[in-house]
Amino acid sequence: MTGIRVLLVDDQELVRSGLRRILRPRDGFVIAGECGDGADVPAALAATEADVVVMDLRMKHIDGIEATRRLRLGGPHPPVLALTTFDDDELLAGALRAGAVGYVLKDSPAEDLIRAVRAVAAGDAWLDAAVTARVLTAYRRSASRTVPADLLTSRELDVLRAVGRGQSDAEIAGALHISEVTVQSHVGRILAKLGLRDRPAAVVYAFDHGLVTPGQDTPDPVPPAVAPRVSPAPLRFSVLGPLRAWRGTTPLDLGPTRQQALLAALLLRPDTVVSDTELLDDVWGLEPPGTGTDVLPTYVLRIRNCLRAPAETTKDSVVRRERTGYLFAGQGVATDVAPLSALVAEADAAEAAADLAAAAEACAGAIGLFHGEPLAGLPGPFAEGERRRFGERKLVLLQRKADLQLRLGRHTEAAEELAVALAAHPHREPLAALLMRALHLRGLRADALAVYRQVRERLRHDYGVEPGEELDRTRAAVLRGR
Template sequence: MPSNGESSTHGGPLRFAVLGPLRAWRGDVRLDLGPVRQQALLTALLLRPGTTVSRQQLLDGVWGPEPPGTGAKVIPVYVHQLRRRLELEARSTAGSVIVTDRGGYRFDARSVRTDLARLREIVEEAHSARDSGDLAAAVSAWTAALDLFHGEPLSALPGPFAEAERLRLSEYRLVLARDKVECQLWLGRHAEVVAELFALSATHPHNESVAALLMRALYAAGRQADALSVFAKVRRRLVEEQGTEPGGELRRVHEAVLRADDVLLVGAPPPASRSTDRRAP
C-alpha cells in the first residue's frame, strides 16, 4: 500500500493553481473538483499544508455564519469525494494527499506542486537580483511572477476562508507590481510603465503608493502637469470619500514634483537594506 504522498505517481504529479480559478491536474489531465463548496473546502486544506484543520474550522471557513442543515456531517462527505476526484481512477484513497488526523484533516503537500510555491521561488530570485544591483533581471523575474496570475485568485470560491485568501493574494499581487515598476523607473523605463500604472490606479483608486509611482513616472517622462493632476485627483477622492488628507509618501512626491527634484523622483535605487516588504503569501 502506498504511503501518504506516493499516490501522486498514479498518472503523474498532482498540481494545483490558486492564482486564478482553482484548478488541479494529475499529470496532464485536468481534474474535476466538484461543486464550489467542495472546492472551497479543498482550498482551506491546500493553503494550510501540513496543518490539521478541524471539522468546525472547515465548516466556519467554507460556510461562515450559515452552515448547511447537516452541519459538520457534510465535511467527511466532501473529503471522500475530493479524495476520489484527485485520482485518475477510483483507486483506494489510503494514500490520499488529504490525510485524516485525530481532530480533523491535513493536506500532505510533499509530492504536490502549486503555482503559489513557484511564485515564492521567482519572487526570491527577483529580490536577490535587485539586492545585487541587477535591476533588469529583477524586472524580468517580477514579470514572470506576475504572469502566474490568471485573473482574480480563487475566483468565485465561497466562504470566509477563500475570501480572506483572495484579498491577501490580490494585495500581494499589487506589491509585486509596485516592486517591478519601481525597478523599471530606476532603469529609466518611464514611458513603458505609465500605462500600467494608470491601469493599477484605476483598479486601486485609494492606493497612495501606486499614485506616487504614477506621479514619478509622469514626471520622469516630462509630464509634470499630469503628475500634479494625479495628486489633485487622489487628494480630492481621499477627502470626499474618506475624510482624510494624503499621507506622507504622496505629499513628499507632490512637493518633489513642484520643485522639480530629480534626485528624489528619478534618482538611484536605495540600498538593499531599504528594499520593500519581502513577506510572501
C-alpha cells in the first residue's frame, strides 16, 4: 500500500467512521489502524507503521494529552495531530505542551483535516496562530518566567518572538530584513539552544516565557515595496472563518484578538451606531477593563490604522465617531455574508421552481463559503453569539442540501457528507435522521439503525434525554421498510 499511513485514535466509532470517509485512499491516505483509547496507542504503533497519529483529546481512560506525553517519553514516534473543539482550551494547551505538532478543530472543513495530515506527515506544523495565542496565553504556566539572558542573542529572540506569533519564514525574513535561509538557520540554533524538539514547541516556549502576549505584542508591519495608490483599493472582509481583511488583494494585519472582536462588533452592524456601553459589553462581557469605556478610543485608533489605505488622509477611515458611539461605514466594503445570503436566496428560488439540482448546487456554494468556525478565536459575547448564529446557518444549509440530494436520488453522496457532519455534531438529531434515511435508501438498514442506537446512547449519556419525535419516526420508518 502507498500513501500517508494514519492511525486514528478516538473513543467514538461514529467519529472514526467520519474520519475514514475524509482520509480516503484515492486522496493518498491509508488508515493503518484504529484505537478507541489512548492506552491502546503504543500497541497499535508496535503492530503497524504509521506516518501520523490523529488523536482525539477527550477519551474515557487515557486522554489524548497523556497518550501524547507517553509517546514522547517513549522515544521516536509518528507526529501527533490533535482533534479538538473551541471548548477544549485547557486540553489543547496541554496537548501542545505534551508534544502534539498541530491540531484540527472538529468543525473545520474536511479539506483542513486533509491539508493538516499532509503537512504534519511532511514534517511541518499545523497551528492556527490566533487560536494558539488565545489558548497558551489563557493557560500560561508561569507569566513571570523569562529567557535566561545568556542563552539567545537579540536577533534570535526577535526570531523566536516572530515564531511565537505564527509567522512564516518568509514573513520573518521580510520583517527583519534577512534571508529565509538565515531565518531557518536562526530557528535551528534556537531549537538546539533551548532543547526544543520542533517549531510548535518553540511557539509554546515563547508564550510560556512571556515573549509573546496577544494584544500587546504584534508583528511590525513590512514597509510597502511600491508607492501608495492615489485611489484607495476597496476593503474586503471574511467572517465565515477566522476574521480576515484585504485592501484590494493585499491582506491586512488586524492586530490582536480583542481588537478584532471590537472590529467585528462594528463590521457586522454596518451603518449602525453602536453605543460605547454596548461595545464594552459586546467585547469584554462580564470582565470589563478597569478604565471602562475609556479604553475604546485606543482600540478604535488601532483599527483605523490597520484599515486605512497608504494614501488615505481621512481621520476616521471607515470607523466613525458619533455622539453616542461608533459606526462602521459599510458603503463599498464587501463581506462574505452578502454572497452567502445571495446563494441562499438562489436556492430558495430554484426549489420553488422545482429545480432541485440547482437548489442543491446553490446550497453547496453557500456551504463552501465557510472556512472554519466563524470569527474563530475572537473573545466576547458578541463574537460568541455570531459564531453560534452562523454555525447554525451552516448546519441548516447542510441539512437542506442533504434533503435535496436524497430527493434527487444521490443517496451515497448524501450519506458520506452526513456521516462527516454528524461526527462533528453528534447530538444533532436532524443530521442523524437524514443519515438514517440515506443509509436506508441505499439498502443499509442495519447501518441506519446503528446510527439511531449510537445517537440515542450519546444523548442519554451526555444529557440524560431520549431522542425526539423526528428521530423516533425515522427509526420506525426504517423498521417498516419505508
